[in-house]
Structures are given as structure tokens and as C-alpha cells.
Amino acid sequence: MRVVFMGTPDFAVPTLEALLKSSHTVVGVVTRPDKPKGRGLRLLPPPVKAVAQAHGLPVLQPTDLKDRDFLAALQAFRADVFVVVAFLILPPEVFEMPPRGTINLHASLLPRYRGAAPIQWALLNGDKETGVTTFFIERAVDTGHILLQEKVAIGPEETFGDLHDKLASLGAGVVVRTLDLLERGQLVARPQTGKPTKAPKIRPEMARLDWTLPAEKIVNQIRGLSPVPGAFAFFRGKRVKIYRARVVEEEIGSTVLPGTIVSAEAAGSLVVKAGEKGVELLELQPEAKRKMSGADFLRGYRVKVGEQFTSNG
Numbered sequence: 001m002r003v004v005f006m007g008t009p010d011f012a013v014p015t016l017e018a019l020l021k022s023s024h025t026v027v028g029v030v031t032r033p034d035k036p037k038g039r040g041l042r043l044l045p046p047p048v049k050a051v052a053q054a055h056g057l058p059v060l061q062p063t064d065l066k067d068r069d070f071l072a073a074l075q076a077f078r079a080d081v082f083v084v085v086a087f088l089i090l091p092p093e094v095f096e097m098p099p100r101g102t103i104n105l106h107a108s109l110l111p112r113y114r115g116a117a118p119i120q121w122a123l124l125n126g127d128k129e130t131g132v133t134t135f136f137i138e139r140a141v142d143t144g145h146i147l148l149q150e151k152v153a154i155g156p157e158e159t160f161g162d163l164h165d166k167l168a169s170l171g172a173g174v175v176v177r178t179l180d181l182l183e184r185g186q187l188v189a190r191p192q193t194g195k196p197t198k199a200p201k202i203r204p205e206m207a208r209l210d211w212t213l214p215a216e217k218i219v220n221q222i223r224g225l226s227p228v229p230g231a232f233a234f235f236r237g238k239r240v241k242i243y244r245a246r247v248v249e250e251e252i253g254s255t256v257l258p259g260t261i262v263s264a265e266a267a268g269s270l271v272v273k274a275g276e277k278g279v280e281l282l283e284l285q286p287e288a289k290r291k292m293s294g295a296d297f298l299r300g301y302r303v304k305v306g307e308q309f310t311s312n313g
Contacts, residue, residue, distance in 0.1 A: 001100070001183050004079040006030040008046045011168045012085035015105060016051055018172035019083065024179050026057060028077040032088070033061045065091055081182065083175060084137065095137040102137040103178060105171045107164075108199065109133060109149055111192040114142035115199035119163050122154065123224035126216060129153050130163070132171040134178040136189060143196075145189035147178050157246060159226040202229065209233040210311055211259035215247045215277035230285070233259070233309040235301075240309070241285040248278035259310055264303045268295025272309050 001024050005016050008031050019026050029052040034043040045053070052059050058077075062070040071093060082095065082102040095102035108118035110133040115121075122130040131151040135144040152170055154163060181187040207229045209218060222231045222245045230241035248271050252262055256273045263271035263278075271278045285291045286301075297303065 001025070001080040001179060002027045002078060003179070004028045004030060004074065004077050004082045004098070005048075005052075005085075006082060006087040006090075007048045007085040008032045009086050010047045011107070011164060012048050012087070013051055014168045014172040015083070015085045015175050016048060018176050019179075020055055022176045022179070024176075024183075026055075027079055028058045028060065028074075030060045030062070030074070030087070033063060065094055071097075081179065083179070085171070085175070089141055090137060092139060100182060103134055103147065103175070103182075104137050104142075104144070105175050106133045106135065106142060107167045107171065109151065110135060110142060110146060111194055111196035113199035114196055116201040118199040119167060120160055120202050120224045121197075121199040123158070123160055123163065124220055126220045127154055130167070132167055132174050134174055135192075143192065145191055147187055147189055148174050148181075150174050157223070157244065159223045159244065161227045204229060207231050208311055209242070209309075211272065211309065212275045215274040215279045218274050218279050219245050219247050233311060234313045235286070235307070235309050237313050238287045239313060240287065242281055242283070243285065243291065244281075244283035246280050246282060248280050250278065252278050257308070259308045261303060261305055261307050261309070264298055264305050264307075268293065268298060270294040270298055270303065 003019060003024050003026050005019060005026055007016065029048060031046045031048045034045050036042065037044045049059050060070060060073055065088065075097060079098050081100040082098050084102060084104045109131045113121050129151055131149055133149045134147040138144040150170060152166060207225050209221065209231050222242050225231045226243040230243065232239050232241045252273050256262060258273055258275050260273045262273050263269045270281045272281060281294045283291060283293060284297050
């Protein structure tokens with residue numbers, strides 16, 4: 001089948017690469033405009049555009065998805081189907097264009113976690129499994145009929161970065177299988193069932209750690225926001241981002257204030273009191289410094305038991 005691929009970030013790249021290796025033909029790519037990045041604010045292409053250009057594919061970068069010239073160029077590809085991965089909300093003028101529909105890859109088991117940040121919310125909520133879903137796009141976001149789903153377990157220490165890469169790879173294969181079945185007339189679309197849940201965009205203020213919460217919630221917050229935007233607290237008045245942590249099951253005395261360092265062993269165990277239990281900090285990044293292990297942080301800052309991580313500087 002002739003496919004137009006629509007996507008922008010790193011998450012979409014494995015699917016585009018899988019389509020290029022499949023029996024289907026990618027006839028064009030639609031992605032967002034180049035953005036200025038870095039200190040010099042040099043215009044850089046989105047990851048999907050870089051892959052498309054490397055394979056000599058025509059690329060459209062519209063600023064308005066209803067623009068007549070864009071719609072005409074899109075129609076000129078004469079695609080059978082559109083495939084969308086981590087792009088924009090499409091107007092009907094776009095998703096109703098191809099004769100065999102527009103298929104979206106979503107990084108959750110729909111109807112769970114409809115929205116912009118499904119991977120983060122699965123981790124924030126401490127889920128033990130998640131997955132990917134392909135579905136036909138309809139007017140209401142993430143509500144279309146399900147085509148294929150595949151589940152995957154979430155490891156106890158997996159972060160957003162870890163799970164992002166796992167689901168991107170998993171989703172690529174699911175998209176190709178979806179198109180294979182569609183081409184053979186064997187694809188069965190079914191309505192979404194069960195109670196929908198939302199996965200709204202992550203807000204910057206969600207990254208601030210509250211040490212009065214139970215250790216499990218704090219660790220899930222760290223996992224769900226690592227590496228971006230990065231959960232943070234303050235130590236000696238300076239912001240410290242925390243990228244990896246684990247729950248310490250041993251109970252800590254109720255007289256110890258949340259945020260207090262209760263273990264600062266030379267061997268590398270940096271444990272902070274939470275509302276319940278403790279949190280061992282495994283990977284940190286002090287303000288204006290490189291990432292480091294908990295052991296390196298202990299040695300470099302000569303941390304002492306009784307010092308505190310706080311929620312405010």
C-alpha cells in the first residue's frame with residue numbers, strides 16, 4: 001500500500017524506519033516545521049524529517065493543516081492510508097482523505113490514558129503494565145475503533161526514557177502488522193470498551209517533589225519524569241534533579257521529618273525519609289553539574305545524616 005507517514009519526535013522514528021523496510025511504500029512524510037535549538041538558536045529538523053531526508057522522501061512541513069496548498073500537496077501523494085505517530089490533532093479534511101483511513105499509534109492500552117502523556121501517567125500511577133494501540137482516527141481525540149493492541153510489563157525501576165524507547169520499538173512492529181492485515185482485508189476494528197482515563201500534558205510544577213508523600217509515590221514521580229522534565233528537590237539551597245530512585249522498605253521513625261537524610265553511607269547508600277518509608281536516590285544532577293550516582297554525590301558533597309532535601313530552595 002501507498003503510505004503517507006505523519007510524525008515528529010524520536011518516538012515516531014522506529015515506525016517510519018520499520019515502514020521503509022516493509023512491503024508498503026512510504027510516498028511522503030508530514031512533520032512539524034524546523035525549530036531553533038541550542039545556544040545559537042540554529043534551525044534544526046525534527047527527527048522524523050532527518051530520517052525522511054536520508055531516504056530521499058518528499059517532506060511537507062505545514063504551519064496550518066487546513067491550508068489549501070498543503071491539502072493539495074497531500075492529495076497529490078495518492079496514498080491509500082495515512083499513518084500517524086506523535087504528531088498533531090488532525091482536522092477531518094486530512095484524516096478523511098485517504099480511501100483506507102488514517103491509522104494512529106498511541107502509547108497506551110486505550111481507552112486508558114487518552115491524551116498527550118500516556119507513558120508518563122502509566123509510571124506516575126505505578127502501573128505494572130501498559131502497551132500500544134493502533135486505531136482509526138475519528139473526530140474526538142483518541143476515541144477511534146481499536147485495530148491492534150500489544151501489552152508489555154513495566155519493570156519496577158523503568159523510567160519514562162526506558163519505557164518510551166521500549167514502546168517506540170514495540171509500536172513500530174504493531175503498525176506494520178496493522179497495515180499488513182488492512183491490505184489483506186483481515187483487519188477487524190472494534191469499539192473501545194471500559195472506562196476511559198486521561199493523560200494530560202505534563203506541567204512543569206509537577207516535577208517538584210513533596211517529601212511528605214509515601215515513598216512509592218515519590219519514586220513513581222521520579223520514574224515518570226525521568227529524564228524530562230526531571231523531578232527535583234533542593235539540597236543546601238540548590239536545585240537537584242533526581243533521575244533514578246527506589247523504595248527502601250524498612251520503616252523509619254515517625255519523629256524523623258520527611259526529607260531528612262537517614263543514610264549517607266560511604267559505600268553509596270543515600271536514603272531520604274518520605275512520608276512513609278524511605279527513598280534511596282540512585283542518580284542525581286546538582287544544579288549546573290553533571291549527572292552522578294548517589295555514591296558520587298555522597299562523596300562530592302560530604303553529605304551527613306540529618307541534612308535535608310526540601311521542596312523549596
